Amino acid sequence: MALQSLDIARSSATTTPPPSVRQTTEVAKLIDVSTCIGCKACQAACMEWNDIREEIGTCSGVYDNPTNLTENSWTVMRFAEVEEAGKLEWLIRKDGCMHCADPGCLKACPAPGAILQYANGIVDFQEEYCIGCGYCVTGCPFNIPRISQKDGKAYKCTLCSDRVAVGQAPACIKSCPTGALQFGSKEQMRDYAEHRVVDLKERGFKEAGIYDPQGVGGTHVMYVLHHADRPQLYNGLPADPGISPLVHLWKGFAKPLATVAMAAVALGSLYHYVTKGPNEVSKELEDELEKEDAL
Amino acid sequence: MIRNPKDLVRYTPEERANHWLGGICFILLALSGLAFFHPAFWPLTQLFGGGVWARILHPFIGLVMALSFLSLFLRFRALNAMTPVDKEWLSRMREMVDGNDHNMPEQGKYNGGQKMMFWAIAVCLLLLVVSGILLWRAYFTFPVELVRLGAVIHAFCAVVMICTIMVHVYAAIWVKGTMRAMWHGTVTRAWAKQHHRVWYRQVTGK
Numbered sequence: 317m318a319l320q321s322l323d324i325a326r327s328s329a330t331t332t333p334p335p336s337v338r339q340t341t342e343v344a345k346l347i348d349v350s351t352c353i354g355c356k357a358c359q360a361a362c363m364e365w366n367d368i369r370e371e372i373g374t375c376s377g378v379y380d381n382p383t384n385l386t387e388n389s390w391t392v393m394r395f396a397e398v399e400e401a402g403k404l405e406w407l408i409r410k411d412g413c414m415h416c417a418d419p420g421c422l423k424a425c426p427a428p429g430a431i432l433q434y435a436n437g438i439v440d441f442q443e444e445y446c447i448g449c450g451y452c453v454t455g456c457p458f459n460i461p462r463i464s465q466k467d468g469k470a471y472k473c474t475l476c477s478d479r480v481a482v483g484q485a486p487a488c489i490k491s492c493p494t495g496a497l498q499f500g501s502k503e504q505m506r507d508y509a510e511h512r513v514v515d516l517k518e519r520g521f522k523e524a525g526i527y528d529p530q531g532v533g534g535t536h537v538m539y540v541l542h543h544a545d546r547p548q549l550y551n552g553l554p555a556d557p558g559i560s561p562l563v564h565l566w567k568g569f570a571k572p573l574a575t576v577a578m579a580a581v582a583l584g585s586l587y588h589y590v591t592k593g594p595n596e597v598s599k600e601l602e603d604e605l606e607k608e609d610a611l
Numbered sequence: 612m613i614r615n616p617k618d619l620v621r622y623t624p625e626e627r628a629n630h631w632l633g634g635i636c637f638i639l640l641a642l643s644g645l646a647f648f649h650p651a652f653w654p655l656t657q658l659f660g661g662g663v664w665a666r667i668l669h670p671f672i673g674l675v676m677a678l679s680f681l682s683l684f685l686r687f688r689a690l691n692a693m694t695p696v697d698k699e700w701l702s703r704m705r706e707m708v709d710g711n712d713h714n715m716p717e718q719g720k721y722n723g724g725q726k727m728m729f730w731a732i733a734v735c736l737l738l739l740v741v742s743g744i745l746l747w748r749a750y751f752t753f754p755v756e757l758v759r760l761g762a763v764i765h766a767f768c769a770v771v772m773i774c775t776i777m778v779h780v781y782a783a784i785w786v787k788g789t790m791r792a793m794w795h796g797t798v799t800r801a802w803a804k805q806h807h808r809v810w811y812r813q814v815t816g817k
Contacts, residue, residue, distance in 0.1 A: 427653075562763050589785060
């Protein structure tokens, strides 16, 4: 969003520094899975604030509705039924963009300025610059961005960058009836989460912990999990997410190296021409054939 | 007006049209593809009407190129089969590059270098088409790990392809009297005798 245009930490496909004179506090959303009741108020608030509507779907037999993230649903509740120590546990996770400190989407994006990361940590798509190639989907370790069938642009949670820019908490936070969603500075959120983890441990969840994966440099959406040792239980939350080595290879050092290689072939050819000269048809052969013709 | 009626026909109009269809496709693909490869090349998207158009057009041009090369491949495949003479030619390529080509082994319609190029392009294009389909998000959805692998293969093959074609174009510029074979179809007898003596004997019966 233009309102934050002086505090851009990173801009996709841009090799010079983006406007970054303004420094802002790193923010984070904390999702305390242990106090979430799966009411989906956050889903409704997200659509409300961003003014987008999901198509009316059909019941798929479980509570998940819609069943996946879409260009219109930037956050969805994922319900998992897990048996732990002979007891059924209903694990409910609010899924959406994690706003990675090291965003794979931004690394993969070829369109200058189509993905921005602000100094406050929010990773935001600028759809007007999006070309719809889907490289962000390829780069994302969490399978978050969705390409719209309607306009071919990529969409995902903005962490309500427009609200945050004017000192407001994201819409989902405001709607949460249990306080499972919290928003503040990343530091505050970590403190709050640690306090929650202590509480959960006292209640018998020995492996309770914070999900702030370091493989992507930490995230600006964090979870408090009762089973932090097995994040996969929560509908496949990756245990150790990171930008794929293939994406690193593709978008990392190979690019400048290949560019130099191509330039070397072009310049090498020119050098060869000016040093060795053209390969002409020999005069001798031409004369020889002319003589034959004259006979 | 034909300068010399004794010039030798090297390519038929169909072969030339086929070659240039592929050539035009290659140029468009390289320009649009490079734009996505590195930000330094991003301005090239303007040639296609912007980033979105470049993204939309690139895969379709790729399909045209694949089909046009397939046709070229079927035409010239047999002529590009590697022989022991080609291996000898390749092992002595240094002399050729230095400009002393009069001692090089006698060549048929294509020399070892040209054949290597033909097969390199064929392999690259095959890989580019397969990996390109993996990346074509507008119409296909594949498992993300496969798409990531596809992206690496696509970029790698594209760079090899661009370098190979640059050498291909340069060789045609460097060896005088070559371009006309692909422009209007003929070469002089002296050219043929110097660079492709076996082929010269075949077509002239001398």
